Amino acid sequence: MLKKEARVITGGLSAPSKMPGPAYNLPAVACITGAKLVNVPGSVCHGCYALKGRYRFSNVRLALARRLESLKHPRWVDAMVTLIHGEPWFRWHDSGDLQSAWHLKQIFEVCNRTPETSHWLPTRERKFLPLSPDSIPKNLTIRFSSHMINQQPVTSWPWTSTVSSTTTTCKQVSSHKPQAPSSKRQAPSRKRQAP
Ligand code: SF4
Numbered sequence: 001m002l003k004k005e006a007r008v009i010t011g012g013l014s015a016p017s018k019m020p021g022p023a024y025n026l027p028a029v030a031c032i033t034g035a036k037l038v039n040v041p042g043s044v045c046h047g048c049y050a051l052k053g054r055y056r057f058s059n060v061r062l063a064l065a066r067r068l069e070s071l072k073h074p075r076w077v078d079a080m081v082t083l084i085h086g087e088p089w090f091r092w093h094d095s096g097d098l099q100s101a102w103h104l105k106q107i108f109e110v111c112n113r114t115p116e117t118s119h120w121l122p123t124r125e126r127k128f129l130p131l132s133p134d135s136i137p138k139n140l141t142i143r144f145s146s147h148m149i150n151q152q153p154v155t156s157w158p159w160t161s162t163v164s165s166t167t168t169t170c171k172q173v174s175s176h177k178p179q180a181p182s183s184k185r186q187a188p189s190r191k192r193q194a195p
Contacts, residue, residue, distance in 0.1 A: 021089030026096025
């Protein structure tokens with residue numbers, strides 16, 4: 001598949017500033033848990049940056065809506081593999097979050113078909129994660145984000161991220177997995193970053 005066709009199918013990748021590689025974003029309004037948390041003061045989603053500023057421009061909103069719709073395209077996996085191939089790092093959902101267990105399964109397939117890429121997926125959707133972290137692709141790190149600012153890391157998943165009012169941390173409790181991003185091409189610390 002040509003990259004041009006892959007971009008048409010998927011809506012294309014995003015290029016968040018301060019990140020070591022490309023990303024893929026979905027509309028924050030479609031976040032399942034996040035849409036509830038935006039109304040909860042003290043939560044990480046309260047005042048979500050992806051619901052403000054340029055994200056409210058009609059062209060950006062349309063592009064995000066197209067990406068959400070594209071998840072159903074029968075060649076979405078092929079197209080994402082085409083776009084990610086050769087990238088050392090890939091961040092899933094610089095805005096937006098997992099939509100379903102099926103959506104995560106599609107992402108697993110993309111990861112399995114891009115073994116040279118280290119994938120990083122933060123999420124608030126524990127219900128869509130597999131019971132055992134051993135079943136996820138070896139080149140994918142899923143970080144389960146605590147919902148509230150200053151909340152301790154969750155214990156139900158080995159890779160976590162938290163937001164404090166002073167610092168942001170990622171924690172790997174125990175794992176065979178690489179940290180994502182690694183110390184070699186370190187992503188910036190994130191303060192109130194989605195999801
Ligand atoms: S912070 Fe992330 S999870 Fe929360 S609403 Fe915004 S995009 Fe969604």
